[in-house]
Structures are given as structure tokens and as C-alpha cells.
Amino acid sequence: MPSSTPATLNPTVAEVTQRIRERSAERRALYERRMADQHKRGVHRAELSCGNLAHGFAACNPRDKNELKLMNSANLGIISSYNDMLSAHQPFETFPETIKAAASAMGSTAQFAGGVPAMCDGVTQGQPGMELSLFSRDVIAMSAAVGLSHNMFDAALYLGVCDKIIPGLFIAAARFGHLPAMFVPAGPMPSGLPNKEKARVRQLYAEGKVGRAELLEAESESYHSPGTCTFTALPTPTS
Structure with a gap:
């Protein structure tokens, strides 16, 4: 039987962890207050003016428009790194429609909030394009944040794969930490x-x-x- 005694943290790791906690305490507390304030505000589209809200669902079908006029159902924001040049991201092409159909079946709605770029070291390795690898994370974070900035959403789904795209999406998810979030891979x-x-x-x-x-x-x-x-x-x- 496995022991129920918790493992002892390496002293160096424990010391570094404690320093990080102390150094980040003020900023972490500020972040937690902001997320709590955002959470208390509830459904964001309830705060939008009629003109704002009308812009937000202008392209929707009649059923989704009626749902979005109400504030008692969830609207999911979809952020995707889809492109059909990279094998890891090509499967995402059909995901939004599948997600929208599933949300509709549950009495909710989903909207494609925005796309983010995705680059692959497998293609750019040894080429000038690889210089954009780490920089792309910031671009991805900003792109996702732009998509979620419209205050139309109650939760977010992040469609992405790989070691540049996921960190960028995670930064955006942390900034919108008041929204329940799920990361959706494309499969192997x-x-x-x-x-x-x-x-x-x-x-x-x-x-x-x-x-x-x-x-x-x-x-x-x-x-x-x-x-x-x-x-x-x-x-x-x-x-």
C-alpha cells in the first residue's frame, strides 16, 4: 500500500517557492481582487448597452439572437489556432461548428471569438522564421485577449496545441481568469x-x-x- 505521508519538499525548491510567494504577494492579491470583482459582475453582456449587444449578435441566427438577449444561458467564446498548413492545428477547422451544435443542444450558445497565429518549429527550424517562435507567444496572448474583450462571454474554450500556442493562450486565460476555461487539443x-x-x-x-x-x-x-x-x-x- 502506498504511504499516506506527504513527500518532503526539496529544501532548495521550498526556499525558492517561498521567495516567489513573498515577492509576488502584492501583485497576486491585486490579481485575485480583480478576478473576484469581475466574477461578481456576473454575465457581462447584461452590462452592454442595447447598441453594443445588437452588434454582438448581429450575425447570429434567430434562435441564438433570442438566447443572447436573455441573461440566463451561457455563451461560450471560442478562441482557435486553426490553420490548414500545420498538421497539429488543421483538425480545429471543424471544431467550432461541433461546439456550437453541442452548446445549442444544451440550451446555450457559442460564438467564434477570434483566431490566433500558430507557428511550428518543425517547419521553421534552421530558418529565419524561427526567430518569431518566442515572440509569437505574446502575439497569441494579445490576439486571444482581443477576442475575449467584447464582454459577450460566460466561459471560454481555447483550441490550441504546442509549446508556443498553449503558453500564449494560458496568458490570455489568466487575464480573463474570471471566465471558466477549458483547453481543447486537436488530438495526436x-x-x-x-x-x-x-x-x-x-x-x-x-x-x-x-x-x-x-x-x-x-x-x-x-x-x-x-x-x-x-x-x-x-x-x-x-x-
């Missing part, structure tokens, strides 16, 4: 060429024993369909 890419075999072909190419056509075929068999890829930081030939 089915298994393709195993990493060991991919590495073997790369090594053969580096040794000049196979050509670019064989290398490209191996890479294509590895990253071969929609879904979050199995990208690993194996050395990639520049040719």
Missing part, C-alpha cells in the same frame, strides 16, 4: 515512421549513402497526416 497524429528509423535515414543521408529523395520520403512518412506531430529535436540536414 497517428503513428508513422518510428523515430529510430527516421534517425537512421538521416544518418545515411549525412554520410552520403542516400539522396534527398530518400530523406524526404522518410520525413514524409514520419509526419504524414493531420494531428499533433511527433516532432523531436533530431539534427536536420540543411540540404
Whole structure:
């Protein structure tokens, strides 16, 4: 039977954690007050003027317009990193309509609040575009915040994958921490060429024993369909 005694925190980790708590206490308290104040305000669209609210549901179907005029049902804001160039994000194309249908079936509504950019190190590795990798997190956070700034939503769904997009979305979710939130992944890419075999072909190419056509075929068999890829930081030939 596993012991019920809690594990002792490493002394160094405990010390660093305590310093962070003390240093962030004032800002954390301010953040918590802001989130509590926002939460007390309840449904945000109730505070909108009639003109504001009319703009907010002008493109909706009659059923959703009627629901949004009332304040007793939830309206979900959808933020998505969809694009059809990157395998990890391509599946998100159909998610909004599925979410809207599910919300409607429950007597609620959902609106696509905004899209955020998504870049992939698997494509930009070794290229100038990789310089945008970390910067893109701030852009994603701002883009998501713009989408949620309209005070039309009671909760948010963040559709995103990968180590640039999720941190950016999380920053936005923290800023709108008064809204219940859920992060929705796109699902995995089915298994393709195993990493060991991919590495073997790369090594053969580096040794000049196979050509670019064989290398490209191996890479294509590895990253071969929609879904979050199995990208690993194996050395990639520049040719």
C-alpha cells in the first residue's frame, strides 16, 4: 500500500517557492481582487448597452439572437489556432461548428471569438522564421485577449496545441481568469515512421549513402497526416 505521508519538499525548491510567494504577494492579491470583482459582475453582456449587444449578435441566427438577449444561458467564446498548413492545428477547422451544435443542444450558445497565429518549429527550424517562435507567444496572448474583450462571454474554450500556442493562450486565460476555461487539443497524429528509423535515414543521408529523395520520403512518412506531430529535436540536414 502506498504511504499516506506527504513527500518532503526539496529544501532548495521550498526556499525558492517561498521567495516567489513573498515577492509576488502584492501583485497576486491585486490579481485575485480583480478576478473576484469581475466574477461578481456576473454575465457581462447584461452590462452592454442595447447598441453594443445588437452588434454582438448581429450575425447570429434567430434562435441564438433570442438566447443572447436573455441573461440566463451561457455563451461560450471560442478562441482557435486553426490553420490548414500545420498538421497539429488543421483538425480545429471543424471544431467550432461541433461546439456550437453541442452548446445549442444544451440550451446555450457559442460564438467564434477570434483566431490566433500558430507557428511550428518543425517547419521553421534552421530558418529565419524561427526567430518569431518566442515572440509569437505574446502575439497569441494579445490576439486571444482581443477576442475575449467584447464582454459577450460566460466561459471560454481555447483550441490550441504546442509549446508556443498553449503558453500564449494560458496568458490570455489568466487575464480573463474570471471566465471558466477549458483547453481543447486537436488530438495526436497517428503513428508513422518510428523515430529510430527516421534517425537512421538521416544518418545515411549525412554520410552520403542516400539522396534527398530518400530523406524526404522518410520525413514524409514520419509526419504524414493531420494531428499533433511527433516532432523531436533530431539534427536536420540543411540540404
